Amino acid sequence: MPDADIILSTFERAAQACADPAPLIYARLFELRPDFKPLFDMDTDGGVRGSMLETCFEAILGVIEGASSQRVIISAARFSHGGYGVVDEEFDIMFASIRDVFRDLLGARWTGTEEAQWAILLKEIAAIS
Numbered sequence: 001m002p003d004a005d006i007i008l009s010t011f012e013r014a015a016q017a018c019a020d021p022a023p024l025i026y027a028r029l030f031e032l033r034p035d036f037k038p039l040f041d042m043d044t045d046g047g048v049r050g051s052m053l054e055t056c057f058e059a060i061l062g063v064i065e066g067a068s069s070q071r072v073i074i075s076a077a078r079f080s081h082g083g084y085g086v087v088d089e090e091f092d093i094m095f096a097s098i099r100d101v102f103r104d105l106l107g108a109r110w111t112g113t114e115e116a117q118w119a120i121l122l123k124e125i126a127a128i129s
């Protein structure tokens with residue numbers, strides 16, 4: 001289980017550095033996987049991307065608080081995304097993109113402890129099937 005306070009602190013400091021990290025997070029996702037970009041072609045107003053990212057944030061906060069409901073939501077989304085062609089560990093690239101952007105936003109203030117706790121968090125989420 002990752003340390004909730006350490007993960008929360010990265011959320012808060014990233015939000016101070018950038019009020020709306022969504023464009024950066026999707027830019028990172030599409031940098032890692034350019035083939036995912038066309039999946040969002042129909043999302044002309046960004047509504048799906050906004051709501052998907054919100055779900056990801058809620059899922060992370062739920063996992064660090066030990067909320068089983070958010071684990072169910074991750075599990076259901078993992079399954080439903082198979083229908084969009086997002087399979088296996090591809091789903092987890094979204095969470096890694098969030099971590100990458102937070103790390104970039106915090107720059108030199110991102111600590112080794114934060115890196116380690118995020119690694120634990122991503123591993124825990126990846127284990128939710």
Ligand code: HEM
Pocket residue numbers: 029036039040047048049051052053055056059073074077081084086090091092093094095
């Ligand atoms: C790289 C990973 C991911 C890709 C490529 C991806 C792709 C997509 C696409 C293409 C849609 C729109 C589907 C449609 O309406 O036709 C979508 C919707 C959605 N995704 Fe993802 N997804 C990813 C990861 C995640 C994760 C990790 C979560 C959260 C646990 C998530 C939650 C959602 C939700 C809640 C929606 C519905 C949003 C709405 O319409 O209001 N996705 N995703």
